Amino acid sequence: MRVSYHREMIRAGIIFSLVLVQAMLLISILTPKNFAIAFLDVGQGDAIYIQAPNGNDMLIDGGSGESVLRALAGVMDISDREINVVVATHPDKDHIGGLIPVLDRYSVTHFLDPGVVNNTLVYKELSKRVVEQTQYTVARKGMRIHLGPDTVADVLFPNRDIEGDINNASVILRVSYKKSSILLTGDAGKGVERIILDEDIESDILKAGHHGSKTSSDIVFLRKVSPEHVILSVGAQNRYGHPHVNVLSALASIGTNILSTAEEGTIVFISDGESLVRK
Numbered sequence: 001m002r003v004s005y006h007r008e009m010i011r012a013g014i015i016f017s018l019v020l021v022q023a024m025l026l027i028s029i030l031t032p033k034n035f036a037i038a039f040l041d042v043g044q045g046d047a048i049y050i051q052a053p054n055g056n057d058m059l060i061d062g063g064s065g066e067s068v069l070r071a072l073a074g075v076m077d078i079s080d081r082e083i084n085v086v087v088a089t090h091p092d093k094d095h096i097g098g099l100i101p102v103l104d105r106y107s108v109t110h111f112l113d114p115g116v117v118n119n120t121l122v123y124k125e126l127s128k129r130v131v132e133q134t135q136y137t138v139a140r141k142g143m144r145i146h147l148g149p150d151t152v153a154d155v156l157f158p159n160r161d162i163e164g165d166i167n168n169a170s171v172i173l174r175v176s177y178k179k180s181s182i183l184l185t186g187d188a189g190k191g192v193e194r195i196i197l198d199e200d201i202e203s204d205i206l207k208a209g210h211h212g213s214k215t216s217s218d219i220v221f222l223r224k225v226s227p228e229h230v231i232l233s234v235g236a237q238n239r240y241g242h243p244h245v246n247v248l249s250a251l252a253s254i255g256t257n258i259l260s261t262a263e264e265g266t267i268v269f270i271s272d273g274e275s276l277v278r279k
């Protein structure tokens with residue numbers, strides 16, 4: 001009797017598990033995924049994670065250290081060990097430092113950067129991994145990254161090899177999903193913002209250039225982008241004094257909603273293709 005009781009229990013347990021698995025499959029099939037963008041809280045630095053509705057994903061920059069791993073774990077599926085595309089906007093530590101642990105932890109298929117060499121240990125460590133583990137491409141204006149049927153990232157800059165200030169070599173991406181769009185300018189300065197002024201830059205969300213430093217966010221540029229939301233990717237009480245008061249008043253003058261990772265932590269927006277809404 002005792003044995004059959006256990007058998008019944010086991011059988012019931014198996015049936016229950018199967019029903020649960022079927023229910024979970026049904027839920028995942030019935031719930032179409034939205035487009036999602038997360039401005040990750042990595043302290044002073046940039047890291048932006050994007051997921052297309054088909055599950056393909058992209059990471060733009062990784063902050064300076066390992067904090068990106070915890071931030072990614074907070075927004076990625078626990079079973080997802082792969083990132084389809086990683087873009088390093090430019091080889092400063094607050095953008096590429098965290099990409100080393102990312103490449104150690106995740107399988108990354110494509111890697112893009114502006115093709116600028118930086119004579120630092122962090123750059124050399126990253127480059128070694130990029131060459132060994134990924135398909136590498138130098139990002140240039142006119143390239144389009146197809147993340148999904150309606151999800152693309154257009155490279156607006158650089159249009160050539162850049163020398164001098166590496167901030168101004170930053171890869172500029174305009175990401176769009178149907179009617180929703182986001183402009184990501186890395187640490188590009190006002191001079192670059194003026195160069196891309198004639199491109200299709202009007203966007204729902206703008207990540208303010210160079211963490212809200214006064215070297216970026218030209219007023220003519222801000223008016224043209226005309227963003228509903230502006231993201232400041234900054235560390236709390238950072239030693240650079242970012243964001244600059246002039247940038248904050250320029251943003252206030254265009255009447256946009258200002259959000260900072262220092263105050264909000266990771267900032268997530270989702271889109272059904274019509275509009276981006278805060279999650």
Ligand SMILES: [Zn+2]
Nearest residue numbers: 092094187210
């Ligand atoms: Zn930076």
